[in-house]
Amino acid sequence: MSAPDRRARLDRDHPALSLRRQCALLGLARSGLYREPAAANDNELALMRRIDELFTAWPFLGSRRITALLRDEGRAVNRKRVQRLMRRMGIAALGPKPRTTKPAPGHKIFPYLLRDLAIERPNQVWAADITYIPIGRGFLYLVAIMDWRSRAVLVWRLSNTMDVSFCVSALEEALARFGKPEIFNTDQGSQFTSAAFTGVLLAAGIKVSMDGRGRWLDNVFIERLWRSLKHEDVYLKGYADGREARAGIATWIAFYNLRRPHQALGNRAPMVVWRDGLLGESETVVDMTLRLDNAGALPTCPQPQQQPQAA
Numbered sequence: 001m002s003a004p005d006r007r008a009r010l011d012r013d014h015p016a017l018s019l020r021r022q023c024a025l026l027g028l029a030r031s032g033l034y035r036e037p038a039a040a041n042d043n044e045l046a047l048m049r050r051i052d053e054l055f056t057a058w059p060f061l062g063s064r065r066i067t068a069l070l071r072d073e074g075r076a077v078n079r080k081r082v083q084r085l086m087r088r089m090g091i092a093a094l095g096p097k098p099r100t101t102k103p104a105p106g107h108k109i110f111p112y113l114l115r116d117l118a119i120e121r122p123n124q125v126w127a128a129d130i131t132y133i134p135i136g137r138g139f140l141y142l143v144a145i146m147d148w149r150s151r152a153v154l155v156w157r158l159s160n161t162m163d164v165s166f167c168v169s170a171l172e173e174a175l176a177r178f179g180k181p182e183i184f185n186t187d188q189g190s191q192f193t194s195a196a197f198t199g200v201l202l203a204a205g206i207k208v209s210m211d212g213r214g215r216w217l218d219n220v221f222i223e224r225l226w227r228s229l230k231h232e233d234v235y236l237k238g239y240a241d242g243r244e245a246r247a248g249i250a251t252w253i254a255f256y257n258l259r260r261p262h263q264a265l266g267n268r269a270p271m272v273v274w275r276d277g278l279l280g281e282s283e284t285v286v287d288m289t290l291r292l293d294n295a296g297a298l299p300t301c302p303q304p305q306q307q308p309q310a311a
Contacts, residue, residue, distance in 0.1 A: 042137070047077065048085050049134045055091050056230050059223055062093035089132040090141065090162055090189070107193035113183050113209035122149050122277040125209075126174070126181040128167070128192065129222040131230075133158070133249075136240040142249070143167050145174045146222055148185070150274035151262060153225065153253050154178050158246055164191045171200055185209040228256070 012019065023029065047070070054066050061069075063083045070077050086092065119125050125148035133140045143166060144156040155174040159166035184206050186192035193210070201208050233252040239245040257271040265273050 044085070045134070045137060045139070047075065047081075048089060048132075048139065050075075051082065051085055052089065052091070052132055052134060052230075053235065055086075056227050059227075060093055089139070090130055091132060107190060107195070108198065109188055109193060110198070110208040110210045112185075112211060113207060114185060117183075119149050122147050122152075122274045123179055123181050124149055125183045125185060126154070127185045127222055128171070129187065129226070130162070130167070130189065130191065131226045133234060133239075133245055135242060135245050140242055140245060141166075143170050143191075144222065144225065145170055146225065147178075147181075147270075147274055148221060150270045150277060151221055151225070151265065152257055152270035152274040156249070156253060158242065158249070160242070162191065164194045164196050167191045168196050168200060171197065175200070175204060180204050180206055183207045183209050185211070187211045225256075229253075 011017070011022070014022065017025075050070065050073075051066055054069055055061060063079055063086055066086075067077060067079045067082045070082065114125065117125075126145055127148055128143060128145045130141055130143045133142050138160075140158045140160055141162055142156060142158055145154045146152065147154055155170045155177070157166045157170040184201050186209075188210050191197060198208055229249070229252060233248060234245075237244075237248055239248055256269075258269050260269055261267040262270055262273075
């Protein structure tokens with residue numbers, strides 16, 4: 001078992017086993033769990049933020065065209081530097097290109113199952129993706145799991161690395177809280193093609209679907225989510241650190257799920273469509289009120305609603 005797969009088995013909230021003990025059992029070095037990514041200088045961070053803005057606005061742009069746009073703005077950059085930063089940010093043009101999105105060696109690629117499929121109900125298809133979030137003097141990665149029919153964000157996680165463990169953690173929480181989909185669709189990134197991630201899906205009896213090469217429309221709903229999140233929240237607020245980003249993103253996603261009208265959904269909010277489509281309009285499924293849990297941490301997905309006890 002590879003080190004990323006072993007790290008994916010760690011449970012940071014395990015009631016009996018400490019992280020020290022889990023690392024010993026799995027043969028992992030604890031230093032790797034807390035190691036911060038190498039700090040970038042201010043010029044490089046500013047360039048990464050601008051690349052993210054250009055890519056969010058026009059996700060079909062590759063490194064060549066982004067380099068040209070940056071030069072038009074008076075920035076002295078070459079294509080190799082832009083390519084290196086795009087790799088670090090985990091982004092690549094969504095348009096057709098040769099040999100796109102290569103998985104890690106030994107990772108299995110699954111066929112695309114959504115072609116000509118009518119997606120008509122919640123929990124029929126879920127999808128996941130990762131995006132780059134700029135903060136203060138650094139950056140984070142955000143993963144989200146979305147219900148395709150309702151566009152509701154079921155679970156999300158922030159991480160300072162692209163390790164597969166935060167994706168697996170989000171997936172397990174989504175399955176525990178929202179049931180399971182018939183199909184789960186992702187791109188061919190190494191986090192989603194890993195045995196740690198696909199193993200959870202297969203063990204739950206879920207069909208795994210992966211975007212075809214160069215098919216940028218295959219996960220377009222999450223790409224639209226990223227664009228809305230960044231233009232309506234992240235770019236406007238300019239979060240100073242991870243704590244600010246986590247609180248602000250939690251507030252925006254709660255607004256997106258419960259209040260933000262979605263034209264494709266008849267101007268209803270995504271979680272309303274998820275709830276009504278799954279259980280019927282007369283039933284209540286979740287309480288999406290943003291609140292702090294007992295540990296003071298912001299929830300990353302809806303909490304089950306507590307039913308009042310009879311007097």
